[in-house]
Amino acid sequence: MALPPLDSPQWNSPWLAFGWGLCSITQTILTIVLFVTYLGIGALAHDTHFSLIWALCSTLFVWAGPAQIILITTLGSGATIVQAAIAVTVSAIRLFPMVVSVLPLMRTPTTKRRELIFAAHLTAVTLWVECHRFLPQVPRERRIAFVHGLGCGLVSVCLVANTVGYVLAANLTQTLGAAILLLTPLSFLFSTARNSREIADVVALVLGIVLYPVAAKMNSGLDILVSGVLAGTIAYGVHWWRQVRT
Amino acid sequence: MSFAQAVGDWHALVVLFVAGVIPNQIWRMLGLWFGGGIDEGSELLVWVRAVATAILAGVIAQIVVQPPGALASVPDVPALRRGRCWPCRLPADPPLDLCGRGRGRGLHAGRQVVVGLKPPANS
Numbered sequence A: 001m002a003l004p005p006l007d008s009p010q011w012n013s014p015w016l017a018f019g020w021g022l023c024s025i026t027q028t029i030l031t032i033v034l035f036v037t038y039l040g041i042g043a044l045a046h047d048t049h050f051s052l053i054w055a056l057c058s059t060l061f062v063w064a065g066p067a068q069i070i071l072i073t074t075l076g077s078g079a080t081i082v083q084a085a086i087a088v089t090v091s092a093i094r095l096f097p098m099v100v101s102v103l104p105l106m107r108t109p110t111t112k113r114r115e116l117i118f119a120a121h122l123t124a125v126t127l128w129v130e131c132h133r134f135l136p137q138v139p140r141e142r143r144i145a146f147v148h149g150l151g152c153g154l155v156s157v158c159l160v161a162n163t164v165g166y167v168l169a170a171n172l173t174q175t176l177g178a179a180i181l182l183l184t185p186l187s188f189l190f191s192t193a194r195n196s197r198e199i200a201d202v203v204a205l206v207l208g209i210v211l212y213p214v215a216a217k218m219n220s221g222l223d224i225l226v227s228g229v230l231a232g233t234i235a236y237g238v239h240w241w242r243q244v245r246t
Numbered sequence B: 001m002s003f004a005q006a007v008g009d010w011h012a013l014v015v016l017f018v019a020g021v022i023p024n025q026i027w028r029m030l031g032l033w034f035g036g037g038i039d040e041g042s043e044l045l046v047w048v049r050a051v052a053t054a055i056l057a058g059v060i061a062q063i064v065v066q067p068p069g070a071l072a073s074v075p076d077v078p079a080l081r082r083g084r085c086w087p088c089r090l091p092a093d094p095p096l097d098l099c100g101r102g103r104g105r106g107l108h109a110g111r112q113v114v115v116g117l118k119p120p121a122n123s
Helices: A014-027 A030-047 A052-062 A065-076 A081-106 A113-122 A125-137 A140-171 A174-195 A199-217 A223-245 B003-007 B010-035 B043-065
Strands: none
Touching: A014 A125, A014 A140, A030 A052, A030 A065, A030 A125, A030 A140, A030 A174, A052 A065, A052 A140, A052 B010, A065 A081, A065 A174, A065 B010, A065 B043, A081 A113, A081 A125, A081 A140, A081 A223, A081 B010, A081 B043, A113 A140, A113 B010, A125 A140, A125 A174, A174 A199, A174 B043, A199 A223, A199 B043, A223 B043
C-alpha cells in the first residue's frame, strides 16, 4: 500500500488523510517493535503490581517507552515520587528538541498553535522517525490529520500490546522479559540510525552513545542532558564546518 | 479480573500523573511553545535535531549501562562468573582469557581483549 500522489483528490478530505495515517502503521517495521516493547511494559507493570488500567493510562498519557519503563522500575523499587519524577523528567528532555524539530514539518502559515497540541502529545521517537519519512509524501495542509491518524494507530497498537503483555506476564520467563526490554534500546538505535541521513545526525548518534558513559561518571543527575547537548553541538559543528568548506 | 482489580488504587494513578505524565508533557508543551516560531530550513533546527539525536543516543546508552528491571537480572555467562577462561574453561583470572591459560601464555595472552577487563597480572 503506497500513499496516493500529492495532487490526488484522495487528500481533499482531512478524514481520509487521517485514514491514510492510520493505515501507514502497516508500512513500518517499527510498529512491530513498538508492539513487542509495550508487551514488555505490560508484563513489567504486572510484575511490579501495577493495575492494568494504570499501565494503559501510562501508555495513553505518557506515551514514551523509556519514561514508562523508568517510572515503573523506580516506583517498583520503592523510590519516592520525587525521585521517580526527576528520573522521568531527565529522560523526557529528548521530547523537547523532537517536538521542536517535527512540528515545523506539519505547520502551514495559518496553523494555530492549539491545532498542534495533539500532534505534540503524540510525538515520541517512532512518530518522529516516521514523520521525517512519510510527511514529504503528504500535502502540507493534510499533514496534521495524517499525523493524528498515524499516532492514534500506534497508540492503539500499544494499548493492545500492553493488555496482552499484562495478561501473559505470569507465563513470561524473566529471561524472555529481559529480552523484550532490550528491544527498547535496540529499536531506538535502529530507528534513529535509519533516520540519520545527514552527517550531523550520524555524528550526534555515535558521539551521544560514546559520551553518555563518560558523562554518567560525573553523577550529576543531568548526565543525559550534558552528554546530549555536548554531542549534539559537536555534531552541529561538524555540519557547519563541512558547509563552510564547500 | 474484576473491574476494581483492573483499576487498582487511585493513589497509584495520581502518582502516575505527578511523576509520569507531567514531566513528559512539560517538555512537549515547551517544544510546542518554542517550536512554533522556527523556520523549517533554519540552522537552529539542524542543531536542535542533532541534540535530540544525541540525547536519544544517551537514553540508549543509559538503558544498556544501567539496565532497568528484568534486564538487570540477566545472569552473566556462567563460566565468566566462576572465574574460568573462555573458551577453554580452565581456572583463570581474568575470566575472559581467550586461552591465555591464566598465566599470560597463548595467542591472546596479555591483550586487553575487552575494555574493562585487565590483562593477566604477570604479562
